[in-house]
Amino acid sequence: MKKTALIITLILSVFNCEDVIEVDIPAEAPRLVVDALIRVDIDDPNFVARVKVSETNSFFGQTTPTGLNQITLINQETNEFQVLLEEEEGSGIYSKMTGTDFFTSGEILLQINYQDEIYLAFTEFVPSAEINSLTQGDGTLFNDDEIEIVVNFTDNQDRTDFYLFDFGFNNYITTEDTFYQNQDFEFSFFYDEGMQEGEDVEIKIMGVDEDLYNYMNLLIEQSGDNFGPFQTPAVTVRGNIINATDIDNIENSNNVNLNDNFALGYFAVVEERKQTITIQ
């Protein structure tokens, strides 16, 4: 239904007139950002797990990669751990070739030491569903240059599922199975990227949990350029990475009084499946 709101907004934008203006904006001190959405291909026994770390900047500035003192993944069930290493000095990309099994069972802890602070996040592997087919349609939604791709997939049996689609070009869509439990579900996505005939497009589906589903919804909404005159309340999109430096579980077991003490980003391990279609 998110899509509905989006369309209403788009209709309204018909009346609108948009222009770029100069605005003085406030800025806060740089904050750690952890992009740790680890996409697992379960058919591959080994793969490279990658985490990207950076610092925030004011909206009109540039975000910059940053360096960590240490970054470790620990499987709480097996007590196995993996230390990630920076791929290239100054890139902010930390990685490790890891067995797929490490991720697919048990709770996984991400621990980061950064500028004398300790950050933690917990997650568990979420399975996905198979894309049955991708077909190109001839429909359009808002302009004649759009390319329609019809996605068909089968919902997982008897469980509440949340899915995240990655259509490339930074196009993400979330969906939940409330209204199509156990069904073959088909929907259309409309590309507006001016793609050429013969171009390959890879479409990916990931299984996510409800928290990540909510998080991605917020990111899509806040980053999107599909807005109209309805102003939605702005939120600080907090993820699941907590600052545990001051938590000793004796005097302090939460961050309620340190509510400015957090990192942005998200840590999750998800199954990803993909298919490619060639634009006709």
Added chain:
Amino acid sequence: MLCTALMSAQEKFTLSGTVSEASSNETLIGVNIIFPELKTGTTTNEYGFYSITLPEGNYEVIISYLGYKSIKETVELSINTSKDFKLTESSEELDEIVITEDVERINIRKPQMSVNALSISTVKQIPVVLGEADVIKSLLLLPGVSSAGEGASGFNVRGGAADQNLILLDEATIFNSSHLFGLFSVFNPDAIKDVKLFKGSIPSRYGGRVSSVLEIFQKEGNNKEFKANGGIGFVASRLLLEGPIKKEKSSFLIGGRASYAHLFLPLFDIENRAYFYDLNTKLNFKINKKNNLFFSGYFGRDVFSINDNFINTYGNSVLNLRWNHLFSDKLFSNLSLIYSDYFYGLELDFVGFLWNSGIQNMNIKYDLKQYVSDKLQINYGLNNTYYIFNPGKIQPSSADSGIIEEQLVKKYANEAAAYIDVQHNVTDKLSLEYGLRLSHFTRLGQEELFVYENNQPVIFDPLTLIYQSAEPIETIARSRNKSITNYTNLEPRLAASYIINNNSSVKASFTRLAQYLHLLSNTSSPTPLDVWTPSGPFVKPQLLNQYALGYFRNIKEGDYSLETEVFYKDLDNRIDYIDGANLIANEAIERVILNGEGRAYGLEILFKKNAGDFTGWLAYTLSKSEQRTPARNANETGINNGQWYNTPYDKTHDISLYGNYKLNEKWSFNTNFIFQTGQPTNYPIGQFEFQGLTIPYYGLRNVERLPNYHRIDIAATLTPRKNADRKLKGEWVFSIYNLYNRRNAASINFRRNQDTGVNEAIRTSIFGIVPAVSYNFKF
């Protein structure tokens, strides 16, 4: 001797009847009936009825009403007398000597304050966008009333939310007052007789919303002769027919308005439709002196479609039956049976589903008005409303759609109220209006009800500091006949006026109001797909106290008037939404809602020039409106860290200037100027990247503001001279909206430009300069 003197002093008789417009017999609301020798008087009620009881004698009586020629007559009161008065419109008497127009003069004596009445002729003169006369847009020119801007539904009164306005059309609740997402309101100005907005000091006969009551009455229809009027405009055309069914006894009125189907075609290069229409009907039967019967109906729809991929329909329907009965010349009664609903439907072909949601209500009310003496009038009555809420139903749009049909659990509730309201002129100087409303709300059982651990549908993670929805631990079923939650509230209302001298008075009031319904809306103004939800086990009723104090003055015998008021409001249980709350198709809305509070205060000044060729007003409002949702316990932060923040409708300064200049019989000119402090908004305090997306992020809510909003509109009305001897009377209205083409920001959004990779602030503005012409006619 003494005995007979006493006797004759006690001998009192009642003068009663109706006041109507001479040419159509349309009854008139709020006409002043004044007895200058006794310094007393009364006004006609919503059905044009008046009654006053006075000592025996011969009196001069003056009947005066805005825009009409006053009548001065002598009545001999020696028995109970029934007398009807007929008024003629002052503008029709072209050749008469110009008399001072008795226009919207303030009644300094009545305790009623915080109320604004607009005549429908004023509404029709105010310049508006695309030339379509609009009741709600006109209200925005009054002090204490604002909106989120162009293309925003609803209106905000004294720092209140749009869902806190009770909008009544012929006593029936209208749930959505906007067409085309707020560009126009749903009221056809031709079909309307009277508009009144209560911003505070709300009499006890009203209840159910905490901010304001907008009461609109439709015309009854001319019972003397057949008449038609209408208009042709840029956006829509309208036609209204009225006439007698049986002369002087019964009448009908039917009015339709429709916009042009391909309204926005030029703006799109693909097939699309966007239009609205509405239909107003009324039948009215004068059965005899003591009984009148009214049927009225309203039906309106908006339709949008794009490529048949997307079809969106929504609107209100209202049907009601009212029966006026006079028990005696001192006791007036009205029984109303009302049905009202709001429907929202959506068809999304590319996802394969149909969706509809809405609210229905059935209302029975019985109101009595007892005219005890010229010093005392008592109103009392009962009101019961039964509600059915449809949060949403989803259906597959075709056989091969994967969507499973599902009805989100419907909700049911009943709201009952009893009230008494006394209007009491205590001394020559002091008048009081005091009343009490007892309201009772029952949330009835439904098929599925969720039960949560510790009764908490919203939980807080003290480590990530995020409010989250709790998982229900159990689902239970309760019969629709059983109550699951009850709320009872006593709502006292008190207003007093004290006359300082012939021309000035002070007034004070206290109003307590309860609101049991909530519009789930997380945007700065409501959207058509917002869903209403009842109070219940987790969502508490909104409770408001309002205190107001005012000074009122007529200058130069009412040629000018000055109204100043200060108000303070505190509101409990204003719902607030957790970050990222999804309100659409949400089966358990309690899982994204927390109960917060609100407060608003301000100063309003209204200075009017009521007489002469130039009339108009200057309205100024200085106000503050805030809300907060504190932590429920020490292990939480509350929404926005539990701090007060500006509501989206907090406008520090709001200035409206309206002027009407009548040059001659042919030309008249109107203008408005509007200035408002920019709406509260958010600017990002930083940005970050995640999976290729660039995301602006924000700090505390609503600390920034959009640029100030201002514009000037002008209109000229041409009434051709040859009209006078023609049956068809026409007029042309030329208007220019936003004369200096200011690009007022409706919103500022922040995004990364996907083509250039540069971050940008994007201003969205709705209307630049908009010229329009419309033609109105009557015959």
